[in-house]
Amino acid sequence: MLFLKEEEYIEWFTKAGFEDVQLKRIGPKWYRGARRYGLVIGCAVTGVKPVPGDSPLQLGLKAEDVSRPASPFVFLMRFVLGTMAAIYYLLVPIYMWIKDVIVPGCMPI
Numbered sequence: 134m135l136f137l138k139e140e141e142y143i144e145w146f147t148k149a150g151f152e153d154v155q156l157k158r159i160g161p162k163w164y165r166g167a168r169r170y171g172l173v174i175g176c177a178v179t180g181v182k183p184v185p186g187d188s189p190l191q192l193g194l195k196a197e198d199v200s201r202p203a204s205p206f207v208f209l210m211r212f213v214l215g216t217m218a219a220i221y222y223l224l225v226p227i228y229m230w231i232k233d234v235i236v237p238g239c240m241p242i
Contacts, residue, residue: 142178149188151180 137145138154146154158174203211 139176142176146178146180146188146221149182149190150184151182154178 143154143156155178157179158175161236
């Protein structure tokens with residue numbers, strides 16, 4: 134939900150003036166593409182920009198107001214949610230690795 138589709142990354146790089154845009158999926162050997170657990174390992178996008186200079190995208194200013202600090206409640210909620218997400222993304226790969234060690238080849242391709 135928070136991340137773009139792989140095609141959108143390629144589209145962004147192309148619109149930014151890059152040529153020969155390529156995407157490479159990144160992940161450990163035991164990860165075989167099972168996304169039903171909500172785990173997306175990652176990808177690297179590369180390209181060649183033939184001409185130096187500013188991006189033609191014209192993204193504009195950031196939408197977040199940083200002129201005043203966040204309220205303590207908002208900070209606490211972000212901290213709690215971030216901690217929960219970190220625990221989830223730590224435990225799921227460990228579970229998947231243990232499952233692959235115990236029953237090799239059980240992860241769907």
